[in-house]
Amino acid sequence: xxxxxxxxxxxxxxxxxxxxxxxxxxxxxxxxxxxxxxxxxxxxxxxxxxxxxxxxxxxxxxxxxxxxxxxxxxxxxxxxxxxxxxxxxxxxxxxxxxxxxxxxxxxxxxxxxxxxxxxxxxxxxxxxxxxxxxxxxxxxxxxxxxxxxxxxxxxxxxxxxxxxxxxxxxxxxxxxxxxxxxxxxxxxxxxxxxxxxxxxxxxxxxxxxxxxxxxxxxxxxxxxxxxxxxxxxxxxxxxxxxxxxxxxxxxxxxxxxxxxxxxxxxxxxxxxxxxxxxxxxxxxxxxxxxxxxxxxxxxxxxxxxxxxxxxxxxxxxxxxxxxxxxxxxxxxxxxxxxxxxxxxxxxxxxxxxxxxxxxxxxxxxxxxxxxxxxxxxxxxxxxxxxxxxxxxxxxxxxxxxxxxxxxxxxxxxxxxxxxxxxxxxxxxxxxxxxxxxxxxxxxxxxxxxxxxxxxxxxxxxxxxxxxxxxxxxxxxxxxxxxxxxxxxxxxxxxxxxxxxxxxxxxxxxxxxxxxxxxxxxxxxxxxxxxxxxxxxxxxxxxxxxxxxxxxxxxxxxxxxxxxxxxxxxxxxxxxxxxxxxxxxxxxxxxxxxxxxxxxxxxxxxxxxxxxxxxxxxxxxxxxxxxxxx
Ligand code: ADP
Numbered sequence: 001x002x003x004x005x006x007x008x009x010x011x012x013x014x015x016x017x018x019x020x021x022x023x024x025x026x027x028x029x030x031x032x033x034x035x036x037x038x039x040x041x042x043x044x045x046x047x048x049x050x051x052x053x054x055x056x057x058x059x060x061x062x063x064x065x066x067x068x069x070x071x072x073x074x075x076x077x078x079x080x081x082x083x084x085x086x087x088x089x090x091x092x093x094x095x096x097x098x099x100x101x102x103x104x105x106x107x108x109x110x111x112x113x114x115x116x117x118x119x120x121x122x123x124x125x126x127x128x129x130x131x132x133x134x135x136x137x138x139x140x141x142x143x144x145x146x147x148x149x150x151x152x153x154x155x156x157x158x159x160x161x162x163x164x165x166x167x168x169x170x171x172x173x174x175x176x177x178x179x180x181x182x183x184x185x186x187x188x189x190x191x192x193x194x195x196x197x198x199x200x201x202x203x204x205x206x207x208x209x210x211x212x213x214x215x216x217x218x219x220x221x222x223x224x225x226x227x228x229x230x231x232x233x234x235x236x237x238x239x240x241x242x243x244x245x246x247x248x249x250x251x252x253x254x255x256x257x258x259x260x261x262x263x264x265x266x267x268x269x270x271x272x273x274x275x276x277x278x279x280x281x282x283x284x285x286x287x288x289x290x291x292x293x294x295x296x297x298x299x300x301x302x303x304x305x306x307x308x309x310x311x312x313x314x315x316x317x318x319x320x321x322x323x324x325x326x327x328x329x330x331x332x333x334x335x336x337x338x339x340x341x342x343x344x345x346x347x348x349x350x351x352x353x354x355x356x357x358x359x360x361x362x363x364x365x366x367x368x369x370x371x372x373x374x375x376x377x378x379x380x381x382x383x384x385x386x387x388x389x390x391x392x393x394x395x396x397x398x399x400x401x402x403x404x405x406x407x408x409x410x411x412x413x414x415x416x417x418x419x420x421x422x423x424x425x426x427x428x429x430x431x432x433x434x435x436x437x438x439x440x441x442x443x444x445x446x447x448x449x450x451x452x453x454x455x456x457x458x459x460x461x462x463x464x465x466x467x468x469x470x471x472x473x474x475x476x477x478x479x480x481x482x483x484x485x486x487x488x489x490x491x492x493x494x495x496x497x498x499x500x501x502x503x504x505x506x507x508x509x510x511x512x513x514x515x516x517x518x519x520x521x522x523x524x525x526x527x528x529x530x531x532x533x534x535x536x537x538x539x540x541x542x543x544x545x546x547x548x549x550x551x552x553x554x555x556x557x558x559x560x561x562x563x564x565x566x567x568x569x570x571x572x573x574x575x576x577x578x579x580x581x582x583x584x585x586x587x588x589x590x591x592x593x594x595x596x597x598x599x600x601x602x603x604x605x606x607x608x609x610x611x612x613x614x615x616x617x618x619x620x621x622x623x624x625x626x627x628x629x
Contacts, residue, residue: 003162008153009095012127016155019130027182029335030128031192032199034077034173036306036334037126038064039203041081041171045143048082055143055169064203065226066192067210073177073187080170083142086161089151093126093138094159125334130155132183133175139164140171193229199307202234234305236279236326240267252281255300256324260285263376264365265325266357276350280325280358282365286379287322298324299354303332314341315351319387322380323358359397366401366416374414377403388469399476404433404459407448415459417476425455427492430482433459435466435549441607446535447484453533454491458484467550485606487543489531497530504528504573510585511578515569518595522566522611529570536575539602540568548608569602593619 008016042062049056056062065078084092129136134154141148148166153159166172177183185191189211196207208226216222235243235251252262263284269277280299289296298321301312305328315327331346341347362384366373387398403414408423420431432451436442439462451458461470473481482489493501505528512526519526524542532538541547545565546554571578581594600616603609610616 003160005158005160006090006094007158012094013157015127016130019127020155027131028186028195029199030131031077031186031195032306033125033128033334035064035196035200035203035207036304038077038079038081038171039200039205039305041079041083042205044082045080045169048143052144061206063206063208065208065210066196066229068187068189068192068212070187070189070212073179073184075175075177075186075192076172077175078170078172080168083145083169083171084138084140084149085142085145085147086149088142089138089140089149089161093151093153127155129173129175132177132186134178135176137174137176138171139166139174141166141169143169196229201230201232201307202302202305203230204234204237204305206230234302234328236267236277236328237305239269243267251279252324255326256281256283256287256298258283258285258287258324262324263372264361266361268353268357270353274346274349275330276346276353277328278325278350278354278357280323280327280354280361282358282361282376283322283324284376284379286383287324290322290380290383297321300326301336302326302328303334303336304328304330306334308332308334308336309338312341314338314344314347315354317351317355317387317391319384319391320355320358322383323354327354355394359394359401362401363397374403374412377414378412382463382465385463385465385469388472392472395472399473404461405439406457406459407443407452408457415457420457420459421477421479423457424479428456429479431459431476431479432456432482432484433461433470434484435461435470435547437549437607438462445606446532446538446602447540447606449533449535450489450491450531451484467547483541483547484531485539485547486541491530493530501528501530508571508573508578508582511582512571514585514591515571515595515598518591519569519599522599523569524566526569526571529572532570532572532575534575535572535605536577537569537571537598537602539606539608540570541565542568569599571598593622597623 007013042064045056046062060080062080065076067076068074069076136153136155138151139148140151148164150162150164151159152162177187186195189209193209196209200207207229209229210226211224213221213223232254235247248265248267249261252258252265256262261284262281265279265281267279269275287296287298297311297313297316297318299312299315300310301308301315312327316323327350329346329350332344336344362373362376365376381403384398384401387394399417402417404417404420405413406415406420409415417431424431434442434445434447436445442460442462448458470481470483475481508528512528516523516526529538542565545567548564548567551564573579573582577594577598581591584591596616596619600610600619603611
C-alpha cells in the first residue's frame, strides 16, 4: 500500500485549528488524555483476550512506556494494548467526529469569542496533543492482525496512512514538540513524570519512564533502567474483603495528607444504571482549615481511575466538608468541568450516596463506641450542626447524631436527644435548652435554678452555630424544644404555689413599676419570676423577639447596627435584696442606684457584656460606700 493522504472531517478540522492556535493554559492535559487512551486500549485487549486467548500471549505484561528525547524535542508514549488497523485509524483519528467534538464546535460557533476554556469542557481527547505538537506519528498494530500502520499528521487539513512494520501489537505515539517555550517544557523528564503522577497515579497498568541514555567515562552510551511512575493500586476499586485495615489507614494518610488515624471510613461500589466507587473517610481531628472561608472540600474526583480534580465541591454539602476520600465514576467524561458538574445527574446521585454513607458511618460509630463518638463530636460536631440550617433533607439522621452537654451530664460526658427524652420525668412536657456564649458561666445562669430544683434537665449550648441550628430544630420524638430564656415557663404548679405567686404579684407590683420606670430604655417589662430560686433577678427574651446573642451575631456578620429588642427583667420575691427594695417602696423611699445594679447583675449572671461598665461600677461603689459608712 502506498501512502494514502486523507482529509480530516470538517468538524475535526475546526477543532484541530483551535488546538493548534490554542492559548489554553492547561496544556499538560494532553498527557492525561494519551495515557488514559493507552489504558483503555490495554483494558480492551485484556477483555477481548478472555474469549480469544490468541490476542494475548501468556506471560505478556500489559503496560505503558514513556520516553523523552530532550535534544530532539520528542516524546513517545507506547502501549501494548488492542492497537488499530487501517479502518480504525481512519474512523478514530480522522473522519468521525465524536459527540464531544460536535458539541464543542457548536459552542464555539455560538460563542464567537472562542473561549479557550471550552477546551477543558469537552471530550477532545487525542486531538489535544496538537496543543504542543507540530507533528504526530501513530504507529500501531491491532491484536490478532499482522500488518502495522503509520498515521501521520501535522494537525492541519489532512493526515496520511501508510503500511509500516511493527514488531508487537499495540500503539506507539511519537510527538514532535512545537518550538515555543510552553511546548518545550514537556521535553523534560521531570515535567513528564510530575504530570503523569498527578493524573495517572492510580492507573492499574504499570507506567514506565525510560530515562535518556547517559554517557559513561569512556564516552559510551549507557541505557538506563526504566522507572515505574505509578505504584499505588487504586485501592477503592478493590473489593472490601481484599483490603486490610492497615491499607485503608495508609491510603487515608495519602489522600488526606493526615498523620492521625481516621475515625471511620466507608468503602462502596455502586452498579446498575451508573457505576462508581467511593472510599470516604471521617477524620478524627478537625482539618486545620475547617473554619476558613476558602475551606477545602475533601473529595477527589476520578473518572476511570484518572484523576480529575481535588476538592470536588459538588460531591459534598458544606456541612460535610471534613470528609476526605475518593470518588471514581465510570460514566462521566474525562474532561468534565466544574460547570458541567453543577448540573450533572450522575454527580447528584453520587452525592446522595456519599452523604448517606457518611451519615451511616457516623451513626455506626455512635452506636458502637460512645466514647470514641463523643470525642469525635467534640472535634467536628459543630460543623455537622450547620446541616440544620442549610438543608431539610437529612434532619432525622442528623438529629440522632447530635450530642449536648446538659445540667445533668458530668465531666466530659455528652447526651443524645433520645437519652434526654428517655430520662424526662413524666411531668416534663418539653425539651429544655439554654444557649450561652461561654462554657464557663452558662452552668451558673440563674435561669437554670427552678429547672434544677424541679429535677428537669436542660441542654446547654455554647457553639456560635447553636442559635442558628435551633431555629430549624423544632421537635424531637414529638417533644417540642423550649428555649428557657424565652417567654414564660409553664411549670405545673400546686395550688399553694399558685396562691403564693398571686399574692407576690400584688405585693411587689409597686417595686416592679418603680424598676420599670428607671430601666425603661433597656427593659420592656419587670415581673415576678417563677424560675428563680437563689438569684435576685434574671433577664428573659419575649417569645417573638430576636435573642440578644443573635443580635450581636448579626452585627458581627456585618448586618449593621441592629435595633435592640427590649428584654424582660424577672425578680425573685423571696430574695433578701428584693424584699429590702419592696420595703423601700412601701416606705416611699428612693431606690437610688439599685435598679442599675440589679440590671447589671442580671446581664453579668447570664454572661452578657455590660452596655456601660463604668456606670455599673459607679452604682455598685455607691451602694458599697453607703454600707461602709
Ligand atoms: P476517546 O478516547 O474519548 O474516545 P480520543 O480522541 O482520545 O477519544 O480517541 C479516539 C479513539 O481513538 C478512541 O476511542 C480509540 O478507539 C482510539 N485510540 C486512541 N488512542 C488509542 C490507543 N493508544 N490504542 C488504541 N486505540 C486508541
